[in-house]
Amino acid sequence: EVQLVESGGGLVQPGKSLRLSCAASGFTFDDYGMYWVRQVPGKGLEWVSGINWNSGTIGYADSVKGRFTISRDNAKNFLYLQMNSLRAEDTALYYCAKWSGKWFGEPGRFDYWGQGTLVTVSS
Amino acid sequence: SFELTQPPSVSVSPGQTATITCSGDKLGDRNACWYQQKPGQSPVLVIFQDNKRPSGIPERFSGSNSGNTATLTINGTQAMDEADYYCQTWDRSTVVFGGGTKLTVL
Numbered sequence: 017e018v019q020l021v022e023s024g025g026g027l028v029q030p031g032k033s034l035r036l037s038c039a040a041s042g043f044t045f046d047d048y049g050m051y052w053v054r055q056v057p058g059k060g061l062e063w064v065s066g067i068n069w070n071s072g073t074i075g076y077a078d079s080v081k082g083r084f085t086i087s088r089d090n091a092k093n094f095l096y097l098q099m100n101s102l103r104a105e106d107t108a109l110y111y112c113a114k115w116s117g118k119w120f121g122e123p124g125r126f127d128y129w130g131q132g133t134l135v136t137v138s139s
Numbered sequence: 140s141f142e143l144t145q146p147p148s149v150s151v152s153p154g155q156t157a158t159i160t161c162s163g164d165k166l167g168d169r170n171a172c173w174y175q176q177k178p179g180q181s182p183v184l185v186i187f188q189d190n191k192r193p194s195g196i197p198e199r200f201s202g203s204n205s206g207n208t209a210t211l212t213i214n215g216t217q218a219m220d221e222a223d224y225y226c227q228t229w230d231r232s233t234v235v236f237g238g239g240t241k242l243t244v245l
Binding site: 063121123 | 233
């Protein structure tokens with residue numbers, strides 16, 4: 017059974033940093049691209065960042081470029097999101113999602129999602 | 140940037156057919172997929188590659204994609220199908236989501 021378990025969310029002040037983690041199990045982690053997708057409560061889905069199977073290709077939404085860094089540890093089956101210079105508009109539920117293929121940017125879909133971890137940016 | 144447009148809400152009576160549309164420029168030239176999200180839950184893939192159902196998704200869910208519009212159809216809609224539905228495609232290596240449609244079964 018595929019499982020994606022996010023952690024690391026919480027309340028943080030504007031300008032501060034937070035690191036999200038996603039523990040993956042139930043599939044061959046280094047065979048797939050992985051993404052972070054966020055959702056403001058009551059609003060729609062927004063792609064944040066993606067990484068291909070070997071970390072060779074990475075992408076970010078314009079809204080987080082230069083502030084967020086995605087990474088993965090294939091030996092430990094973990095996906096990470098380092099979030100710096102956080103803003104109030106980054107407040108959202110952050111989902112870890114498994115891509116259907118190896119490569120970032122290839123056509124595909126999210127075939128599994130975690131339960132999300134809530135990030136609240138407020139003073 | 141590429142945009143996908145969905146109606147904010149759709150209503151359907153139990154047992155009837157629900158149709159949710161997703162519009163984008165020449166969307167039919169790309170593959171589209173659909174996610175269902177119930178309150179307090181994570182999204183679940185219900186249609187991929189325009190019209191394929193993942194294992195475990197009921198046959199009443201179907202999809203199509205042509206021209207500028209992808210369509211999710213739910214035949215014999217049940218109360219349990221009440222949820223938000225999001226379409227998704229990709230453009231120049233980025234994932235694109237529609238704004239979501241709230242399906243009400245009443």
